[in-house]
């Protein structure tokens with residue numbers, strides 16, 4: 001039932017905006033607070049200042065201050081955590097942090113994200129197919145929901161006080177539950193983990209109990225005068241284990257309750273976007289339930305058919321026509337054509353009458369703030385790009401053209417077309433030398449000898465004990481290392497001085513590993529600012545930004561590189577560092593590369609050719625690096641693919657084609673290795689159930705994989721899939737500052753030894769150690785080595 005008095009949605013809006021600050025101001029002040037270097041008051045004041053300047057910026061860019069076109073979606077850490085805290089879904093192990101009203105203060109909020117002592121934080125996992133990570137709410141049969149926090153209301157009031165009517169943004173109820181983890185009984189405080197959930201329980205079972213809290217939240221916003229609220233439902237664009245009908249039924253029920261329990265203007269009008277994919281079947285369901293506006297992702301999904309559009313009743317259609325995930329200027333002509341196609345399926349004059357609005361495909365949190373800040377970037381490349389601020393302008397230009405007819409935004413359209421042309425005419429975009437070499441890759445180039453033969457040859461040269469111990473590559477990135485790099489960049493440290501500093505660090509890390517008794521050593525990756533950016537900076541076809549920071553989780557950011565042209569490797573990248581480390585010790589040193597899929601996943605990738613083609617070019621460059629490492633005498637080479645699962649399409653039908661090209665890219669990179677060279681890979685940050693066959697098809701000799709928090713859950717899956725190569729399930733959870741005891745580690749190693757043959761089992765942490773401190777890493781690795789020794793002795 002649509003309320004005809006719903007206020008008009010603005011013709012142009014965005015689904016969200018970056019929040020870390022153009023110069024990572026929020027990161028700095030939050031981390032200073034954590035370190036005890038600043039007070040809570042400073043933190044709150046600076047955060048408020050940042051939100052204020054953000055609103056001002058968006059108004060200056062042309063979004064109206066008075067019609068709810070500006071979203072208020074700030075978060076100190078993560079928007080899913082904010083929803084959990086708002087809805088009172090705080091696991092009992094944090095109960096001691098709640099005040100008498102059951103509310104959390106800001107330090108308590110951070111404790112859910114980071115843990116404290118023996119109290120483990122919420123788990124973290126990737127947000128759809130992005131490099132953003134959210135905190136996973138824990139929902140059991142008895143979780144009590146209530147409106148426990150007013151942060152959403154406060155943000156709205158803060159804007160209103162300054163004359164900006166914002167649109168509150170909250171994770172919607174269906175997505176909230178689908179993203180949550182099912183847990184069982186939780187017994188009070190402390191480290192005690194929740195028991196397993198009862199068989200068959202899923203958080204979605206709790207929908208009816210959750211909805212009243214959303215109703216109350218909507219009432220509070222309505223009372224405060226919020227005309228619109230945005231309830232994000234990206235989960236409706238994804239295939240889940242729960243049957244599709246059940247998901248859609250939940251959406252219909254949820255929004256029918258929210259739309260009718262309270263009516264306008266007692267509540268704001270409901271705008272429900274389904275970003276990150278297509279959800280043709282979900283839009284009519286939402287409209288039927290009575291939401292006032294539905295949002296669709298026109299970049300990832302197609303325009304809905306006229307039949308679907310006909311089922312939307314009076315609901316406003318908000319079309320995400322500007323890509324929130326990439327940095328290329330929008331092809332405005334093409335985007336306008338899609339919008340017009342959409343409009344043709346709606347009643348006449350839909351755009352003019354406010355029935356069709358323009359927005360971004362997703363929140364802009366996945367792109368940096370402003371191309372204008374990139375003064376060192378090649379001007380031609382820069383002219384091809386649109387970051388968040390430029391995307392706001394593109395949305396406005398499209399809305400103007402859509403409502404005002406051709407010519408209404410002609411200048412913006414002309415510039416866009418010119419820049420696109422300049423992009424495709426640039427000689428680096430298409431290099432025949434690269435293309436010839438990629439085309440020449442044959443089946444024999446991506447196939448290695450049989451594993452049995454390789455394993456025998458490697459056992460002979462490497463001579464490792466059973467259950468060999470190793471690490472995943474990086475050692476702590478200390479502030480000394482980062483500041484040396486910053487001084488080098490600023491010209492205050494010469495090339496020689498910088499190299500000497502990194503070599504000294506490598507030597508220290510090698511000596512430490514020898515002293516700890518690890519079997520396969522690494523050089524520690526001190527010279528890398530980031531595992532992807534470091535490679536991108538040395539490959540042709542990529543550009544790096546100065547200020548293009550994007551939040552990855554909490555206060556951690558990356559500067560995704562821009563993969564704009566055909567890729568080639570002008571010179572070896574890692575060989576000298578690795579050779580140096582190997583020269584310091586008699587133990588084997590493992591070379592360390594980032595794989596092609598991960599390089600693509602964590603960069604902004606050209607949109608003018610299929611990713612499969614781009615991946616093959618990156619893979620070929622890495623293949624040269626593998627060959628050079630091997631020629632330099634490096635007998636073990638690890639090619640990390642932590643993002644293999646991340647790029648897996650959200651919809652099952654698109655998955656086989658993806659797995660095909662991603663596996664092939666990995667094999668292009670690695671199959672050049674001879675029989676005696678041991679190829680490792682490393683996977684983390686996901687659950688791998690859906691890609692087990694692909695992991696097998698990578699054909700690596702050894703696969704290290706995150707497993708500590710899930711207590712080796714992945715091993716039976718690997719076993720069932722017939723995986724019979726080396727495997728190193730993580731036995732030390734590096735995502736927490738906690739140092740496990742030797743017994744705990746030994747227990748995990750023992751557990752692993754039950755499902756993996758001891759000849760194939762490796763002992764290693766879950767992931768690299770770069771975000772940890774030496775105070776944690778040293779004792780943890782010491783215990784890991786001791787635990788491996790204990791289990792080895794029992795064999």
Ligand SMILES: Nc1nc2c(c(=O)[nH]1)N[C@@H](CNc1ccc(C(=O)N[C@@H](CCC(=O)N[C@@H](CCC(=O)N[C@@H](CCC(=O)O)C(=O)O)C(=O)O)C(=O)O)cc1)CN2
Pocket residue numbers: 131477479482483485486528529530531532533552553555556557558559602685771
């Ligand atoms: N690209 C990518 N994606 C990933 C991961 C990853 O490692 N890389 N890991 C997973 C989890 N995500 C992560 C993302 C970021 C970080 C992280 O540690 N980021 C660092 C920045 C890393 C970096 O780029 N460092 C640069 C720049 C460091 C910096 O901030 N320098 C200061 C100066 C520092 C000083 O003087 O001490 C400055 O520029 O102002 C360097 O070392 O050179 C951070 O936010 O703090 C960790 C995990 C999944 N996705």
Ligand SMILES: [Zn+2]
Pocket residue numbers: 472642682683684685766767768
């Ligand atoms: Zn990892």
